[in-house]
Amino acid sequence: MRMIKIFDTTLRDGEQSAGINLNVEEKLQIARQLARLNVDIIEAGFAIVSPGDFASVQTIAREIKGVTVCSLARAVKVDIERAWEALKEAENPLIHTFIATSDIHMKYKLNKSPDQVVAMAVEAVKYARGLCPNVEFSAEDATRSDWDFLCRIFGEVIKAGATVINVPDTVGYAMPSEFARLIRYLKENTPGIDKVSLSVHCHNDLGLAVANSLAAVENGADQVECTINGLGERAGNAALEEVVMAIKTRAENFKADTRIVTEQIYRSSRLVSTLTGKPVQHNKAIVGSNAFAHEAGIHQDGMLKNRMTYEIMTPQSIGLSQSNIVLGKHSGRHAVKNRLLELGYNLDELEIEQIYQRFIELADKKKEVTDSDLEALVRNEFQAVADRFELEYLHVSTGNSTIPTATIRLKVDETPVQEASCGDGPVDAVYKAIDRITKLKVKLDEYNIKAVTSGEDALGEVTVKVRENGNAYIGRGLSTDIIEASALAYLHAINKIIRASNK
Numbered sequence: 109m110r111m112i113k114i115f116d117t118t119l120r121d122g123e124q125s126a127g128i129n130l131n132v133e134e135k136l137q138i139a140r141q142l143a144r145l146n147v148d149i150i151e152a153g154f155a156i157v158s159p160g161d162f163a164s165v166q167t168i169a170r171e172i173k174g175v176t177v178c179s180l181a182r183a184v185k186v187d188i189e190r191a192w193e194a195l196k197e198a199e200n201p202l203i204h205t206f207i208a209t210s211d212i213h214m215k216y217k218l219n220k221s222p223d224q225v226v227a228m229a230v231e232a233v234k235y236a237r238g239l240c241p242n243v244e245f246s247a248e249d250a251t252r253s254d255w256d257f258l259c260r261i262f263g264e265v266i267k268a269g270a271t272v273i274n275v276p277d278t279v280g281y282a283m284p285s286e287f288a289r290l291i292r293y294l295k296e297n298t299p300g301i302d303k304v305s306l307s308v309h310c311h312n313d314l315g316l317a318v319a320n321s322l323a324a325v326e327n328g329a330d331q332v333e334c335t336i337n338g339l340g341e342r343a344g345n346a347a348l349e350e351v352v353m354a355i356k357t358r359a360e361n362f363k364a365d366t367r368i369v370t371e372q373i374y375r376s377s378r379l380v381s382t383l384t385g386k387p388v389q390h391n392k393a394i395v396g397s398n399a400f401a402h403e404a405g406i407h408q409d410g411m412l413k414n415r416m417t418y419e420i421m422t423p424q425s426i427g428l429s430q431s432n433i434v435l436g437k438h439s440g441r442h443a444v445k446n447r448l449l450e451l452g453y454n455l456d457e458l459e460i461e462q463i464y465q466r467f468i469e470l471a472d473k474k475k476e477v478t479d480s481d482l483e484a485l486v487r488n489e490f491q492a493v494a495d496r497f498e499l500e501y502l503h504v505s506t507g508n509s510t511i512p513t514a515t516i517r518l519k520v521d522e523t524p525v526q527e528a529s530c531g532d533g534p535v536d537a538v539y540k541a542i543d544r545i546t547k548l549k550v551k552l553d554e555y556n557i558k559a560v561t562s563g564e565d566a567l568g569e570v571t572v573k574v575r576e577n578g579n580a581y582i583g584r585g586l587s588t589d590i591i592e593a594s595a596l597a598y599l600h601a602i603n604k605i606i607r608a609s610n611k
């Protein structure tokens with residue numbers, strides 16, 4: 109069995125896609141989960157892009173052990189220096205440098221001749237190898253590049269010390285059979301290619317990112333770059349969960365395996381969806397809410413007789429637990445601690461106590477506290493955003509014949525401040541009252557509400573995207589009361605604005 113390396117770029121390619129904005133703490137939370145998932149490489153960011161990106165790469169490099177941590181860098185000295193500066197404390201650092209190799213990119217974007225591009229790539233790789241033992245080189249827009257030119261530039265960077273060669277289908281243009289041929293061609297015609305890892309990075313513009321990645325694996329690729337939930341530029345990247353479960357389910361076809369702990373897949377998907385505010389489509393392969401739901405009577409009948417009739421993989425294999433042991437207000441600390449451990453949260457005594465208090469409050473309001481309730485509590489409790497504004501009191505009166513009115517009391521730096529406002533609806537009234545207290549000019553771009561758990565006493569989760577001074581911030585709030593969840597989400601975003609402006 110060949111081992112295929114999984115290179116996760118959720119925090120770089122995924123994070124740079126439209127409408128996603130994660131802070132350092134959120135990226136660190138995702139990186140911790142990626143380490144539990146056991147990916148081989150975490151691409152933590154593009155260090156030179158912004159101080160925030162730099163801080164994220166540096167924090168992840170310092171804190172996450174047992175996995176390679178990577179930063180992207182253009183094939184120029186300043187980028188590579190910045191990447192190394194952020195990565196140097198990593199247990200196993202990797203500099204990922206790239207330059208475009210297609211005629212259209214070289215001519216219009218870089219304004220360089222092919223010879224100049226080869227020279228830049230070689231110089232960049234040499235420089236990076238002088239700093240870091242592992243260097244990956246990507247030929248941007250490889251699938252629209254001349255194949256012989258690719259063999260030439262790859263051969264030269266391998267000589268210069270590259271340890272990984274990456275073939276990106278940057279614009280999602282390739283067809284699986286053609287991509288397979290390209291991979292074979294590169295393996296047969298690139299000098300020194302058998303000494304390095306061959307990686308692929310596919311985009312999903314034609315819905316073929318996973319198909320192309322798998323075609324590459326069948327034809328000798330050693331590494332797949334992908335993201336949780338298929339996040340990424342435009343239509344996204346190859347979805348990690350789909351690539352991994354395809355290789356696992358059809359191992360006899362691929363004669364390959366990955367090191368991924370597949371039981372962590374579902375949790376990873378949920379965490380990324382919650383922190384990015386991007387819901388997963390219901391019929392999404394592997395992690396969609398319907399992916400394991402059998403509705404048709406004839407299917408259910410078959411399933412009852414033998415699960416294999418309609419199930420090619422089990423929900424347990426991606427960490428969807430069938431066991432529905434329910435926690436409630438009679439559950440003690442020990443039960444809560446055990447369940448948290450099963451869910452992958454290894455908290456210290458103080459943290460357990462904090463969560464337990466929140467658990468008791470919740471168990472008082474709803475009789476069953478489910479796994480997703482508990483995970484939501486943990487996320488909510490350890491969001492780690494220092495809060496300037498805290499909700500103390502909220503009263504709303506609304507109806508079909510009254511003007512919705514909200515009275516709000518916030519703790520502002522420990523001092524209570526009260527305001528009231530009318531609005532078009534109860535949430536609008538609450539937000540206007542909050543605006544009066546914070547005196548910030550905040551524009552609400554998106555408002556989403558969903559039930560994170562089931563039943564009539566379910567927890568509601570509100571996600572908002574607000575804009576202030578041209579920057580976007582995502583806030584989340586959780587409560588059994590949707591108006592309260594709305595207020596908490598709005599305040600969560602506002603506290604992020606305050607923190608960003610203090611920096």
Ligand SMILES: [Zn+2]
Nearest residue numbers: 121278309341
């Ligand atoms: Zn990409």
